[in-house]
Amino acid sequence: MVSVDPRTLAEVSGPAPQLAPISRAPMTPGEVRELWAFVHGDIMVGGIRSILRRSLGLCPRHAWGYAAVEIELWEHGAGARGGHQPFDLTILYKDLAAELAEKLTAHHAPWHTDLRDVITPTQGCRICSDLHGTDQAHPPVGYAGMNIPALTDVSNRLQWTAGWIRETEPLWRTQVCPVCAQPRSYHSDEHPLLCRHHMVGAPLHAAQAAQVGRRLAELSEQMSGLVQSMTGDGPHAGPEQNAAWVIALSWFATWETVLDISASPNR
Ligand SMILES: [Zn+2]
Ligand SMILES: [Zn+2]
Numbered sequence: 001m002v003s004v005d006p007r008t009l010a011e012v013s014g015p016a017p018q019l020a021p022i023s024r025a026p027m028t029p030g031e032v033r034e035l036w037a038f039v040h041g042d043i044m045v046g047g048i049r050s051i052l053r054r055s056l057g058l059c060p061r062h063a064w065g066y067a068a069v070e071i072e073l074w075e076h077g078a079g080a081r082g083g084h085q086p087f088d089l090t091i092l093y094k095d096l097a098a099e100l101a102e103k104l105t106a107h108h109a110p111w112h113t114d115l116r117d118v119i120t121p122t123q124g125c126r127i128c129s130d131l132h133g134t135d136q137a138h139p140p141v142g143y144a145g146m147n148i149p150a151l152t153d154v155s156n157r158l159q160w161t162a163g164w165i166r167e168t169e170p171l172w173r174t175q176v177c178p179v180c181a182q183p184r185s186y187h188s189d190e191h192p193l194l195c196r197h198h199m200v201g202a203p204l205h206a207a208q209a210a211q212v213g214r215r216l217a218e219l220s221e222q223m224s225g226l227v228q229s230m231t232g233d234g235p236h237a238g239p240e241q242n243a244a245w246v247i248a249l250s251w252f253a254t255w256e257t258v259l260d261i262s263a264s265p266n267r
Helices: 030-039 046-055 060-073 087-105 126-131 148-157 159-172 206-229 241-254 256-262
Strands: none
Touching: 030 046, 030 060, 030 126, 030 148, 046 060, 046 087, 046 126, 060 087, 060 126, 060 159, 060 241, 060 256, 087 159, 148 159, 148 241, 159 256, 206 241
8 A cells, every 4th residue: 555645635626526426416418428439439539548658537526427327227248237327438547547657656866846737637528518508408309319318317316336335445445535525524544645637736755756657557457347247247346446446536526425315314
């Protein structure tokens, strides 16, 4: 396990996310339409993969929206669960985590003392930019005449997403970013990492960066196992593999959604 980030909480103050998490403001029909189209193929387009590398995935709201739309709407899939699983999402964030891990653990010259640029997006969220200026309450009809209001309703229930979060809580609750956790406290003998969002608020020195990189490499490896388990004849995923996407996505896109869902007795 990585050691504690020596910076105090007062030193880290990344900018607040611009949009409320999906656990506080339900997704609009326009968002669900975009995210469902994203799950269905946009993500595989080469140009989009390079945009996603520059933007380090999606903004916090849409990263969790992407997870929720895929998990809630994908009813039939391969593997032991047979559906309601974050397949495309895990592939994307496994790749992003591996790429950052490589950059953060590379041998850096001693004078290169601040590696925050590695974990700072150089491009905005793809979904935000696609939605900009559109009427999100009344999006155009989706392909194959899909019933966007019905899909939006199902997605916003977060039923299966909440199931994953509850099931994996014993593994993630010791690893919550201490800034995201406030004012809640998550007692842990381990030393949890700040999420990416809160890590960019202060210089990231090479030794700390290497620790973060090693943890991301570990998560990426576990997510590879999870992806395998969602294929036709892949082995079953273990608890750590099932939790890896929750922890990795929270690192990229803050813990707010996970903490809200965990604290909500109605989900
Ligand atoms: Zn966005
Ligand atoms: Zn955080």
